[in-house]
Amino acid sequence: MTSRRKPCQSAQAALLAAATILAILAAGCQPAENAPPAPAPQPASPVKDPGPNAAALGAAALDVSKLLGETRLPDLEGAVRSLRDRMGPKGLLVVFVDTNCPFSATAIREMSSVASVLAKQEVPSVLMNVGEPQATVKQFYAQRQVGIPVIYDTGKATLTAWGVASTPTPILIDSAGAVAYRGNAVWADVGAAAEKSLKLPAGSLKFTVKGTGFV
Numbered sequence: 001m002t003s004r005r006k007p008c009q010s011a012q013a014a015l016l017a018a019a020t021i022l023a024i025l026a027a028g029c030q031p032a033e034n035a036p037p038a039p040a041p042q043p044a045s046p047v048k049d050p051g052p053n054a055a056a057l058g059a060a061a062l063d064v065s066k067l068l069g070e071t072r073l074p075d076l077e078g079a080v081r082s083l084r085d086r087m088g089p090k091g092l093l094v095v096f097v098d099t100n101c102p103f104s105a106t107a108i109r110e111m112s113s114v115a116s117v118l119a120k121q122e123v124p125s126v127l128m129n130v131g132e133p134q135a136t137v138k139q140f141y142a143q144r145q146v147g148i149p150v151i152y153d154t155g156k157a158t159l160t161a162w163g164v165a166s167t168p169t170p171i172l173i174d175s176a177g178a179v180a181y182r183g184n185a186v187w188a189d190v191g192a193a194a195e196k197s198l199k200l201p202a203g204s205l206k207f208t209v210k211g212t213g214f215v
Contacts, residue, residue, distance in 0.1 A: 112147030
């Protein structure tokens with residue numbers, strides 16, 4: 001007797017695969033679960049009132065003023081500075097990434113272009129690599145010219161403190177230390193928030209890259 005496959009089996013498998021892909025696209029990449037703890041964890045700050053784009057990530061806004069001083073991480077040369085020290089006269093863009101996520105790879109590749117536009121408005125940018133060993137981080141960025149500072153946390157303390165659930169996640173901080181944007185790495189959306197924060201006419205900030213849209 002010739003065996004027959006159930007008619008719905010292939011369709012069910014296809015639907016499951018499609019649902020998995022959509023779930024990844026909706027959430028971005030989840031940080032690795034087996035990352036080693038950070039040697040010097042950053043203390044988490046209390047969550048305060050909801051802010052712009054907070055709902056997109058299912059998190060409330062953060063006590064950014066406190067976190068800017070508490071978040072002290074090394075760059076690729078080993079120099080440790082707080083995020084407050086990295087602030088420009090008109091703000092700071094922090095983009096949480098890792099080396100494994102394909103969406104992070106897009107954000108990392110495009111950041112030099114994004115950063116050059118914001119730098120003209122006195123808003124510097126920094127890549128925040130999270131949840132991976134030091135050797136992995138240094139090897140990855142040694143092979144790439146990203147054009148902006150890279151800082152890193154080998155554990156998840158910084159992710160927890162900033163309430164970041166997936167990568168890439170850009171957080172735009174204005175000159176007063178408040179969150180102007182928090183959401184997906186869609187540069188047009190980041191630009192629109194920066195224009196509002198900087199009191200620029202709509203459409204003033206033009207990016208040549210698009211970023212990644214998960215939804």
